[in-house]
Amino acid sequence: MKAVGIVLAGGKRNALGALTMQRNVAAIPVGGSYRAIDFALSNLSNSGIKKVAVISQHNTRSLTDHISSSKWWGFGRKKTGLFLFTPHMISAETFSYRGTADAIYQNVDFLKKSNEPYVVIVSGEQVTKMDYDKLIQYHIEKNADITIMCKNMQGEDVRDYGVVKLDEELRMVDLEEKPLEPQGDTVSLGVYVIGRELLIHLLEELESEARYNFVSDILIRYRRKLKIYGYMFDGYWKTIKDIPAFYEANMDFLNPEVRKFLFNTAPHIFTKAKDEPPAKFNDHSNIANSIISGGDIINGTVEQSVLFRKVFVGENAVIKNSIIMEGCTIGRGAVLENVILDKQIYVSEGQRLIGTPEDILVYPKRSII
The missing domain is CATH 2.160.10.10 (Hexapeptide repeat proteins)
Structure with missing residues (x-):
């Protein structure tokens, strides 16, 4: 194994209204039989990443119930596993994460006790199928410090995303987080590869300076100091950020091409099995x-x-x-x-x-x- 996985499943999106009043976004049901987090967990497992931390803090009961047995995604093996970290598990004085970088820092022992050279950080709110092994190989070939998975949105409204500017060699030149006037249509998909020791060093440096956000305090702040590259992804991808996106993702499953890509071709997307009679x-x-x-x-x-x-x-x-x-x-x-x-x-x-x-x-x- 070359990498450990971290799934960021913070899980509070007011734009989803009633659908997240009692559940974490990563646990939101999609496609009839799945939860949003199934796609991240399946992609990690299918890519050979068998040691995964899920970091969450809001409405975690349904998420905890769904991932209580790691066997459904193939994580239940010796020296591997699926770990859920929430703020109240750290100390009585810690009630919440202050940002994405802080969420990882508060669980930095997971990284320090691991031996894998790389960390793959993904979102638990995305419906997609990705090969992270190819992403890691690209990261190694580029001799990159950080690699960001990117997608060209081809004229879509990208004001709610991180808009990435890449040069001819796909090295990141600039990154704007949710810009009012985007200067391009290539966006970050919130999937990153970074060296484990480098990540630990950066997190400890951020903590000493009271900085807590992975995007603004690492990617944007270090964009000229570190070698940050983009890896272009052209497959199906949808992030569940609001009601229209949730509705569209479910309706997309009725498209035969999307259904074939996600479910009818290997590697497969797995979920917790439910024993129900046929319809x-x-x-x-x-x-x-x-x-x-x-x-x-x-x-x-x-x-x-x-x-x-x-x-x-x-x-x-x-x-x-x-x-x-x-x-x-x-x-x-x-x-x-x-x-x-x-x-x-x-x-x-x-x-x-x-x-x-x-x-x-x-x-x-x-x-x-």
């Missing part, structure tokens, strides 16, 4: 281009939608362009369009919940409508 399609049910999960009972129409486990759809109910999470009940004759229902919501008979692509309706967990 049941009763008379008069009608399904079109949708994801239906184990334990679902369908009596109505489901089109262009993602249904998680144990969803009941009543007779003559219609669901279109919607995301229905685990354990929801949709009453007879109800109509749902452009809607996100969190877990265990009851929609009574004849209700009409109609949103638009620009204004998705979101209902919090255990609502009765």
Whole structure:
């Protein structure tokens, strides 16, 4: 093994509203059967990185439950493993992380007790498939101090990302974090490779100066002192930063090309297994281009939608362009369009919940409508 992994799963995004009131962003359900963090953990494991720290602090109960057994991602081996670090595990005087660099620094013993020469730092909020072994090899070939995985967003709005400027040799010249007027469309994907000893040194230096942010206090501050290179990624990538991004990521799973890339080609994306009976399609049910999960009972129409486990759809109910999470009940004759229902919501008979692509309706967990 050449590297250890660190998954940053801080997990508080106000832009996700009701969906993160009671859960960490990394634990948000996606694609019918997965959680967001499954993609980071699977990518690390598939890349041969079998020692991984997950660092989190907000609403960690659901995240803790999901990763309680590391065997699903292949981490349960001798001298390897999956470790969850939260602030309250450090000391009684520490109640939160002050930034991404501080989150890693407060768990620096994990790095000091490791022997691997490199560290791969990733986000727990991204839906993608990446080969980190290729990223490490590129890092070595470039003799880089830090390598950033980048993507050209081809004219998309990049004001909510770190915009990277690279020279002809892909060395980073500049980095603007969430600029008001971006000067390019190449963005950082929040995936980094750095030498383990260098990272420890930088974290200790930052701590002595009361600096706590990985992007502003390491990448931007040291951009001329360190050799920082970009590694271009051209595959599917979506970060769950707000409601529209969450909705788009789930709808993307209905695209055959995206589904084939993420799930139907090796290496595979893994998740914690749930033992549910097969979905049941009763008379008069009608399904079109949708994801239906184990334990679902369908009596109505489901089109262009993602249904998680144990969803009941009543007779003559219609669901279109919607995301229905685990354990929801949709009453007879109800109509749902452009809607996100969190877990265990009851929609009574004849209700009409109609949103638009620009204004998705979101209902919090255990609502009765």
